[in-house]
Amino acid sequence: MARSPSTLSSNIEELAREVSTRLAAEYPGSARDLCALDHDGAFQLLVATILSAQCTDERVNSVTPALFARYGSPELMAAASRSDLEELIKSTGFFRNKAASLLGMSQALLNNFAGEVPHPIEQLVRLPGVGRKTANVVRSVAFSEPGLPVDTHVGRLSRRIGLVSDHDPVKVEHRLTAVLPPDGTGAFSLRMILHGRAVCRARAPRCADCCLADICQSAELPEGHEPSSRPSAKAGPRSAEAAQR
Numbered sequence: 001m002a003r004s005p006s007t008l009s010s011n012i013e014e015l016a017r018e019v020s021t022r023l024a025a026e027y028p029g030s031a032r033d034l035c036a037l038d039h040d041g042a043f044q045l046l047v048a049t050i051l052s053a054q055c056t057d058e059r060v061n062s063v064t065p066a067l068f069a070r071y072g073s074p075e076l077m078a079a080a081s082r083s084d085l086e087e088l089i090k091s092t093g094f095f096r097n098k099a100a101s102l103l104g105m106s107q108a109l110l111n112n113f114a115g116e117v118p119h120p121i122e123q124l125v126r127l128p129g130v131g132r133k134t135a136n137v138v139r140s141v142a143f144s145e146p147g148l149p150v151d152t153h154v155g156r157l158s159r160r161i162g163l164v165s166d167h168d169p170v171k172v173e174h175r176l177t178a179v180l181p182p183d184g185t186g187a188f189s190l191r192m193i194l195h196g197r198a199v200c201r202a203r204a205p206r207c208a209d210c211c212l213a214d215i216c217q218s219a220e221l222p223e224g225h226e227p228s229s230r231p232s233a234k235a236g237p238r239s240a241e242a243a244q245r
């Protein structure tokens, strides 16, 4: 039986689990299955995720085959010529900064971790070019460990649905992590990203086609259009912040 938004929003943990269950049905698979970045192993995923900043996954996947053919390990990349590296990744944007990050990150892996990508987030975020989002991608996808990357889609959807009211990605990560099963956080994040691209778009969310419409605090449906699971007494759109009160 469908539950009203107010009932669900009174319990964020229950709401989070319901969202997680529904998105898992829409976008099945593990975090590894759902990751759109082509890679072979943790190091290549780390490289691809650094390149994905301000860039589409498709663009990253178009440059990594040639990049990994030449510099597919920390040893090879640490010894790469900066100009060659820049040329190979130029189309991903911000290529000078990204080349510096790839060189620094590879050298740090060799100097501090015997050429292996570390698992603890505290060690990952000390690598050049690696923030919490990138570290959590590597932890959840490459190592199948808890990690919830928060990008613009995850933040926007979480606020709209009513799971959080924060705008700080670290706070969003911690709030979501506190109410989700640890082994599902990476896949949850990737599903939110897929849903944000396909349905809950930034400018024109397609609420009428959304599997979360009857539990989302921000659902807006066209007049006369009610999804089958939505309560007949429409509560009307409410702010995401309302769920925190």
Ligand code: SF4
Residues within 6 Å of the ligand: 157, 160, 161, 199, 200, 201, 205, 206, 207, 208, 210, 211, 212, 213, 214, 216, 217, 218, 219, 220
């Ligand atoms: S109901 Fe609308 S606002 Fe809510 S998650 Fe779905 S598309 Fe986004």
